[in-house]
Amino acid sequence: MRLRRCLVLAVTLVAMASAAQAQSEPPPIWTFSVAPYAWVPALRGNVHTPLPRVGDRNFEVGGGTVITDLDALPAMIAGEARYGRLAVVGDFFYAALQQDLNTRDLLWQGGHTRVTSTVGTLLGMVRLIEAPRQSIEVGAGTRIWNFITKVSLNPGLEPGAIRKASLSWADPLVAARYRVMLSPRFGVSVYADVGGFDAGSRLTWQAIGSLDYDLTDWARLRVGWRHLNVDRQSGSFGVDLGFSGPFVAASLRF
Template identity: 35%
Template sequence: MRKIVGLAVLALTLAGAARDAGAQPAPAPQATGGQRLSFEFTPYLWIAGVSGNVSVADPRFDLGGQGRGGGVIERSIRADFGDVSSNLSGFAFMGALEARYGRFGVVADILTITLKDSVSTRNVIFNGGDGRVQTTAGGLFGLYRVVDEPSQWLDLGVGIQPFSASVRLTLNPGLLEGVTAKESANWVDPALAVRYRYRFSEQWSATLFGTIGGFGVGSQLSWQAMATLDWRVASWADLRAGWRYFAIDYRSDGGRLQIDTAVNGPIIGATFRF
């Protein structure tokens, strides 16, 4: 956590030094109704905690496609955002790209992360174990700017959110033999999106973003909300910090994999315009 805070402070210091050294204060942005193609790239770091439940078909039982039927291993997961860095396993990437022409825009977002945690079993029937959850979540939205003013704007959109999830739960031998249960799934949610930004001054603004999807087509329900405070350090760059919450309730056919989790925590990033 100290490394993350240190990197954020260093980024803010360098950006401020660059602005003071040679750049003039950025002019107040004009309404975006002009017919000009522009792009924004936003890499970000989500220092998120996770809580919820996952269940996987137990390979010692034949479910026969009849649902849970007792043949599942279920695990409650919880890790506060301050502890997640110790639970990360492998590569994590988070970023968004937006293309805009006049009032129309297209936004693509991707997040891939793998978390691992130990399983407490009281060391009787099983002697502990471990769980591993790998998730890739994306979003592709077409947006239309219904409000376009110098001090504020509002986008409404529709799109899709593809998901890929893999869960592995392992229980070590105790009174019973050890067992490992693994399941994976891929699905796509239809989704709606809304985004609002209000500009307090030439340099400071706030952005609200939310989506809701699933509706029983892919997941039962998936939704998220994010709020950031944005600091314009140059005409081509903003630094952003805020909070993001993402919840998903997914159940595969036959009940072999069920995921009901919420991920939330602080988020920091930078938006580059070109």
């Protein structure tokens, strides 16, 4: 009987302490951040298409070459909506690359190939550890891909021709993120995700590391390295590509 009374008293005290702490802490509010960024990745891998005279296109180009091969203004932006320990995290990337195509001037007088990549990521995250100087989050979500390959052949013995093929799909993802403050303004962030699992891609994974500097309470500058990899085959069209290079981002919180 005494033991039961002690247990009831202990549970009551814990409940009262938790309620008092909850009352002393302000309720969470919604916060948002938008982070446009510039990413200059080197590109390595293979795009396999059913297009005649093209077949496999191997890519192994440095970041500088990628910039010169851009055929349209790229779009790169990330964002986050947070409510206490919960967050919705998104990222959008678009780029179009164009390269000359050597036809050996037999049937056509050269040409070019254009590969357009559109990648969108959406995750739900929960903060497991929230200490004054560090935090750990885990989450799950999806990454949506779209690749379009366009081949233009200049007229020669054969008339000019334009051929196009496309591939779109979505991958399930699991993700984790860690951040630690090294000083009141400097911090380090590490992020990783993995997915596909043959539900979309055979495998996709991403790793990001950055050094962060808080310019103000609402503005943060990030400089780091990002690698994004995907391996997907669908019939006669497939991609096996790796994007890897430095990035710089400006995050605005409100």
